[in-house]
Amino acid sequence: MRVFVTGASGFIGSAVVPELIGAGHEVIGLARSDISAEVLTAAGAAVHRGALDDLDSLRDGAAASDGVIHLAFNHDFADYVGAARTDRRAIEALGAALEGSGRPLVIASGTLGLPAGRVATEHDAPSASPRNAGAQAALTFAARGVRSSILRLPPSVHGEGDHGFVPALIGMARSTGVSGYIGDGSACWPAVHRLDVARLFRLALEQAPAGAVLHAVAEEGIPVHAIAEVIGRHLNLPSASIPDNEADEHFGWLARFLASDVRVSSTVTRKLLDWQPTGPGLIDDLDRDHYFHNPSA
Ligand SMILES: NC(=O)c1ccc[n+]([C@@H]2O[C@H](COP(=O)([O-])OP(=O)(O)OC[C@H]3O[C@@H](n4cnc5c(N)ncnc54)[C@H](OP(=O)(O)O)[C@@H]3O)[C@@H](O)[C@H]2O)c1
Numbered sequence: 001m002r003v004f005v006t007g008a009s010g011f012i013g014s015a016v017v018p019e020l021i022g023a024g025h026e027v028i029g030l031a032r033s034d035i036s037a038e039v040l041t042a043a044g045a046a047v048h049r050g051a052l053d054d055l056d057s058l059r060d061g062a063a064a065s066d067g068v069i070h071l072a073f074n075h076d077f078a079d080y081v082g083a084a085r086t087d088r089r090a091i092e093a094l095g096a097a098l099e100g101s102g103r104p105l106v107i108a109s110g111t112l113g114l115p116a117g118r119v120a121t122e123h124d125a126p127s128a129s130p131r132n133a134g135a136q137a138a139l140t141f142a143a144r145g146v147r148s149s150i151l152r153l154p155p156s157v158h159g160e161g162d163h164g165f166v167p168a169l170i171g172m173a174r175s176t177g178v179s180g181y182i183g184d185g186s187a188c189w190p191a192v193h194r195l196d197v198a199r200l201f202r203l204a205l206e207q208a209p210a211g212a213v214l215h216a217v218a219e220e221g222i223p224v225h226a227i228a229e230v231i232g233r234h235l236n237l238p239s240a241s242i243p244d245n246e247a248d249e250h251f252g253w254l255a256r257f258l259a260s261d262v263r264v265s266s267t268v269t270r271k272l273l274d275w276q277p278t279g280p281g282l283i284d285d286l287d288r289d290h291y292f293h294n295p296s297a
Contacts, residue, residue, distance in 0.1 A: 002026045003205065004061040006052070006090070007071030008045060009036040011161050012108070012153075015198035016069060017043045023202055030061060030072060052086050055093040062097035067104040067147075067205050070094055070138075077253050084130035091134045100145035106204045109135040109150045111190055111217070111264045112257070119220060122152075122213045122268040142211035149204050149212035154190035154264060155257055157197055157216075158285045165189075166282070168254055170231055170291060179232035179239040182247045185225025187261035192218040193279025203273040214269045218277035221263035230286045 003020055007013040008029030017040070020027050027045035031037040037047045050057020052072055062068050070091060074083040091107055098105055113126035126132045141148040155165050173179040181187075197216045204214055225239070232239035247255040269275060280288065 001066040003067050004028050004065035005069045006030040009039040013071045015194045016201050017045050019198040019202050052090045058093045059097040062094045068094050070107040081130045088134040088137050091137050095141035098146045104147040104205050106149050107138045109152045111152045111154050114262050116261050119263045119265045121265050122215050147210045149208040151214045151216050153216050156191040157194050158282050159194035160290050173231050179228045179237050180242040181224045181228040182258050187224050188221025188263050190217045190221050190264040191282040192216050196277040196279045200275050215266035217264045217266040219281055234292050
């Protein structure tokens with residue numbers, strides 16, 4: 001298949017590209033800069049110049065493809081609502097270009113906003129949010145002749161090159177001298193290794209039925225205190241509870257994510273696509289040490 005991949009130069013995209021090429025697909029990656037174009041060329045992908053807010057570039061890329069994987073997202077927490085709006089418009093443009101073709105459109109979504117207090121499944125709808133509006137938009141194309149599916153990713157997609165929440169926690173522990181968690185730290189984060197995610201994106205592209213909601217989750221939920229304890233051990237810092245009323249001040253923008261307690265199952269996904277995660281768990285991955293040599297942490 002000739003696959004148009006947005007976000008192909010990112011943390012997850014740079015695992016998806018070799019996964020697709022290794023399975024015999026041809027990859028055309030969206031690049032908004034010379035640096036990203038060079039990264040894609042080095043990975044063996046063709047380059048399609050454009051950007052998320054250049055909807056013509058997205059339509060052209062999708063129309064010339066046999067299928068699309070959409071991973072690009074501007075992770076600017078200063079304007080998250082704006083980034084989510086750009087994402088939704090991009091998804092609508094990609095979907096419209098594939099309308100009536102039966103071709104696949106697989107988009108990255110998240111598990112944040114799924115119901116708390118029990119194990120959430122693929123059948124659960126997330127709370128309404130600007131980001132989840134993009135996922136909803138993708139699913140509407142299932143009724144318009146697009147084999148669209150969404151892959152919900154947990155807050156920790158981990159592995160070499162991670163620059164997400166776990167490195168942010170490590171950075172925070174370094175700067176405050178404490179590897180903290182909120183309250184008793186029993187809030188859980190689901191997790192998955194990026195190579196398992198890459199394989200699931202390929203399987204979804206090849207096989208997911210129209211309208212499928214998939215969970216890229218290997219571990220249902222890891223208590224945040226367990227993550228903080230490993231970080232503390234590696235940095236030789238105490239791990240400690242931060243009271244609820246000090247969490248915003250201590251953790252800043254991360255507080256909201258640390259407090260989110262969502263356990264997530266992937267039973268339906270595993271059965272539907274015969275997907276079995278094989279990568280290390282998050283705690284084992286942290287013990288492999290690469291997180292503590294990452295300059296961005
Ligand atoms: N990593 C996680 O733990 C995690 C968890 C849940 C959900 N997700 C979701 O999974 C997807 C991939 O995440 P990631 O970790 O791979 O992200 P990432 O490493 O930050 O990569 C983002 C990608 O999007 C591209 N991009 C950003 N803004 C763009 C724009 N305006 N126009 C064109 N391209 C643009 C970047 O291109 P440049 O190379 O030019 O910067 C890069 O290729 C995202 O939707 C993310 O929200 C990730």
